[in-house]
Amino acid sequence: MVHLRSLFIERDLMREAEERVLESYRRGGVSSVIWTVTYACNLRCRHCYEAAGSPLSNELDTEEALNLIKELRELGKPILFISGGEPLLRDDIYIILKESVDAGMRVILSSNGTLIDDIVADKIADTKVHYVALSIYGPEKFHDYFTRVLGSFRRTVNALRLLRERSMKIGIKTTVTRENYRHIPYLFYLAKKLEASLVYICDFIPIGRGSNMEKMALSNMEWRRLMDILIEDILLNNGYRDIEIDIGAHPSTAIYALLKLRELGFNVDHAIQRLRLKRENPIGQGFISISPSGDILLSNFLPSIKLGNIREIRIRDAIKNDLYRLLGDSNNLKGICGKCSYRHLCGGCRVKAYYKYGDLFEEDPSCIVYR
Numbered sequence: 253m254v255h256l257r258s259l260f261i262e263r264d265l266m267r268e269a270e271e272r273v274l275e276s277y278r279r280g281g282v283s284s285v286i287w288t289v290t291y292a293c294n295l296r297c298r299h300c301y302e303a304a305g306s307p308l309s310n311e312l313d314t315e316e317a318l319n320l321i322k323e324l325r326e327l328g329k330p331i332l333f334i335s336g337g338e339p340l341l342r343d344d345i346y347i348i349l350k351e352s353v354d355a356g357m358r359v360i361l362s363s364n365g366t367l368i369d370d371i372v373a374d375k376i377a378d379t380k381v382h383y384v385a386l387s388i389y390g391p392e393k394f395h396d397y398f399t400r401v402l403g404s405f406r407r408t409v410n411a412l413r414l415l416r417e418r419s420m421k422i423g424i425k426t427t428v429t430r431e432n433y434r435h436i437p438y439l440f441y442l443a444k445k446l447e448a449s450l451v452y453i454c455d456f457i458p459i460g461r462g463s464n465m466e467k468m469a470l471s472n473m474e475w476r477r478l479m480d481i482l483i484e485d486i487l488l489n490n491g492y493r494d495i496e497i498d499i500g501a502h503p504s505t506a507i508y509a510l511l512k513l514r515e516l517g518f519n520v521d522h523a524i525q526r527l528r529l530k531r532e533n534p535i536g537q538g539f540i541s542i543s544p545s546g547d548i549l550l551s552n553f554l555p556s557i558k559l560g561n562i563r564e565i566r567i568r569d570a571i572k573n574d575l576y577r578l579l580g581d582s583n584n585l586k587g588i589c590g591k592c593s594y595r596h597l598c599g600g601c602r603v604k605a606y607y608k609y610g611d612l613f614e615e616d617p618s619c620i621v622y623r
């Protein structure tokens with residue numbers, strides 16, 4: 253994740269979260285966890301990398317879920333992203349959320365929002381999760397086309413309003429493709445209107461239901477254009493100063509922004525220090541994912557690369573795995589990433605290297621600095 257605003261402009265915006273990440277990493281070797289609690293989903297989005305819809309037959313039950321929370325607490329209280337599928341389809345979701353918060357973790361609930369009415373919003377607010385991120389892909393017509401469910405845009409926007417009415421912190425999350433990248437400024441307009449404090453833009457990884465949509469991934473040139481818009485029209489626009497810009501699955505965007513802002517006369521020394529401290533590589537630096545059936549993964553985008561299963565091994569032991577350790581060291585990278593002077597700040601996207609070359613250590617084909 254690349255937090256553009258806190259990295260370059262508002263140094264204190266994410267300070268608390270970052271300190272917690274580092275503290276957790278120092279204590280147990282894990283900084284953040286994305287826990288996909290189910291593959292059940294009521295939407296059928298075109299791009300869904302999990303091809304979510306039906307739950308697995310062997311998803312963790314409540315007791316196993318509570319044991320996992322206990323393990324994460326003992327490990328060092330990493331930042332916990334609770335995601336799906338649609339997490340609200342689990343009967344025990346409020347128990348999971350509340351127990352995770354009570355365990356002292358910073359908990360972010362990620363949902364499509366369509367199941368949130370007044371009663372559900374009250375229940376979520378009662379759990380005291382740190383914030384809730386809901387998916388929106390563009391204006392109403394486009395969003396409903398993308399999710400393939402008519403009325404989903406209205407329901408999600410209404411959910412954001414209901415959560416804000418309960419003083420909850422909210423964020424908008426999206427996946428960017430060739431079909432919707434022109435709508436990204438609209439998402440910031442909407443975020444401002446709804447008082448959201450973050451817009452998360454994740455690059456499209458063509459796997460799962462999106463595996464036949466490879467051509468929908470943005471080219472490197474289009475990503476550069478998008479970054480110029482994000483920097484010039486959003487980051488440097490005072491009207492959006494309360495909204496964090498978070499970019500997922502695209503670490504070289506941090507280096508692109510750094511070079512561009514330096515060219516514009518900004519002092520980027522602080523950002524360099526922060527990037528070095530917490531290399532924005534999604535895997536190998538204390539980041540893990542847990543699948544609905546308890547697999548410990550390097551990334552939720554890499555469901556076949558498992559470090560073990562929580563039913564059989566402690567996370568503390570699973571991360572002693574050589575692959576996990578080697579990925580954390582940028583000196584092991586190959587190709588342009590291996591030779592790059594920014595590799596200790598960036599590291600490239602290991603997921604895209606894997607899908608392009610079948611090798612986690614290869615160069616990032618989506619580098620927008622050198623390709």
Ligand code: SF4
Binds near residue numbers: 293301
């Ligand atoms: S992208 Fe999210 S909301 Fe859409 S089908 Fe997949 S899990 Fe469900």
Ligand code: SF4
Binds near residue numbers: 588589593594621
């Ligand atoms: S070559 Fe690799 S490490 Fe260097 S900026 Fe590009 S993606 Fe990042």
